[in-house]
Structure formats: C-alpha cells, structure tokens
Amino acid sequence: MMIDEVRKFLVDNHRGVLVARKRDGSPQMTLVTSGIDGAGRVVISARKNTFKVRNIMRDPQVSILLMGEEFHGSHYYQVDGKAEVIGLPDSLELLVDAYCRRLGGQADSEETRRKITEEDRVIIRIDIESVGPQSRGR
Numbered sequence: 001m002m003i004d005e006v007r008k009f010l011v012d013n014h015r016g017v018l019v020a021r022k023r024d025g026s027p028q029m030t031l032v033t034s035g036i037d038g039a040g041r042v043v044i045s046a047r048k049n050t051f052k053v054r055n056i057m058r059d060p061q062v063s064i065l066l067m068g069e070e071f072h073g074s075h076y077y078q079v080d081g082k083a084e085v086i087g088l089p090d091s092l093e094l095l096v097d098a099y100c101r102r103l104g105g106q107a108d109s110e111e112t113r114r115k116i117t118e119e120d121r122v123i124i125r126i127d128i129e130s131v132g133p134q135s136r137g138r
Contacts, residue, residue, distance in 0.1 A: 002077075002131040002132065002134070003040075003128050003131055005077075005131075006066065006077050006079060006128060006131050007036055007040050007128075009066065009068075009075060009077065010034065010035060010036040010042065010066065011036060011101075012069075013066065013067065013068045013069060013074075013075070014033050014034055014035060014069075014102055015031075015033065015034075015066070015067050015068070015069060016031075016032045016033070016034045016044075016064050016065060016066045016067065017029055017030070017031060017032070017064065017065045017067075018030045018031075018032045018034075018044065018052060018062060018063075018064045018124075019062060019063040019064065019065075020051075020052050020055035020056050020059070020062050020083075021055055021058075021059045021061070021062075022051075022055060023055075023058065028051055028052065028055050030050075030051075030052045032044045032046075032052075032064070033045070033102070034064065034066060035098050035101050035102040036101065037094070037097065037098060037101070037125065038097070040128070041125045041126055041127055041128070042064060042066075042079060042081070042125070042126040042128065043094075043098045043123055043124065043125055043126075044123070044124040044126075045095055045098060045099070045116075045121055045122075045123060045124075046121065046122055046123075046124055047119055047120060047121060047122075048087055048088075048120045048121070048122050049120070052124075053085055053122055053124070056083045056085055056124060057085055060082045060083045060084065061080075061081075061082060061083075062080070062081065062082075062083045062126060063078060063079065063080045064078070064079050064126065065077070065078050065079075066078075066079060075134070075135060076134060076135050077131055077132075077134040078131065078132060078133055078134065079126065079128050079130070079131055080128075080129055080130045080131075081126045081127045081128050081129040081130070082126070082127050082129065083124050083125065083126045083127075084124070084125050085122050085123075085124055086122060086123050086125065087120075087122045088116075088117060088120065088121070088122070091116070091121060091122050091123045092113060092116055092117070094123045094125075095116050095121055095123050096108055096112060096113065096116070098123060099112060
C-alpha cells in the first residue's frame with residue numbers, strides 16, 4: 001500500500017534528494033526533479049556526464065527522499081530501490097514522456113527533443129523496492 005501511496009504522491013510532487021554511492025561507499029547527494037512513469041517507477045532526467053550517473057552505473061542501489069512542493073509541513077517519503085540509466089537514443093522518447101507527465105503536453109515538442117539531444121540527457125529509472133520512513137506533514 002505504501003508504494004501505491006508514493007506513486008500517487010509523485011503525480012503532483014516532484015522535489016527530491018537522490019542518494020547514490022561514491023566509489024568509497026560514502027553517500028553522494030543531489031537535488032533532483034522526479035516524476036513517475038507508466039510502470040510506476042521513479043524517473044529522473046540527468047546529463048550523462050554527472051557524478052550521480054557515474055555513481056549509479058557503478059552501484060545501482062539508491063535512495064531518494066521525495067518531498068512536497070512546500071518544504072515545511074510537507075509530506076515526504078524515503079524510497080529505496082535499484083536504478084538503471086538509459087542513454088540516448090533510447091532515452092529520448094522516455095524523457096519526453098516523463099516531461100509530459102510532469103509538465104503537460106507542451107513538453108512534447110521538437111525543441112524539447114533538441115535540448116535532450118544537445119545536453120546528452122539520460123533517464124534514471126528507479127524500481128521502488130521499499131518505502132519508509134515517511135511523514136504525512138502536519
């Protein structure tokens with residue numbers, strides 16, 4: 001039930017802190033904008049050459065703290081799971097779908113596709129394995 005609750009939460013709430021592991025095992029944290037795909041996975045857009053992408057490719061176990069748009073009094077959930085990184089050209093339509101789910105139909109444009117390609121964007125997909133702790137706000 002908790003996983004379904006997180007999936008519903010991600011439809012309207014997109015802020016998060018992704019935790020990947022550095023080579024020495026210490027945490028590497030990054031602010032991210034997240035969403036949910038049609039299969040119920042957490043999705044994140046990233047540039048291919050970032051630390052988070054390199055760290056996930058080496059060790060796919062991640063955690064992400066998902067929070068509401070309002071910092072104080074917001075619901076939040078910790079999600080743990082296994083991530084996969086998908087690069088271009090396979091990521092192009094997956095990213096357009098993720099942007100459309102988050103931003104609406106205006107994200108489905110040639111301009112969006114051009115920027116994804118120019119910025120060498122990848123999609124990070126996280127299978128939700130566990131949820132908790134969480135807070136349902138005030």
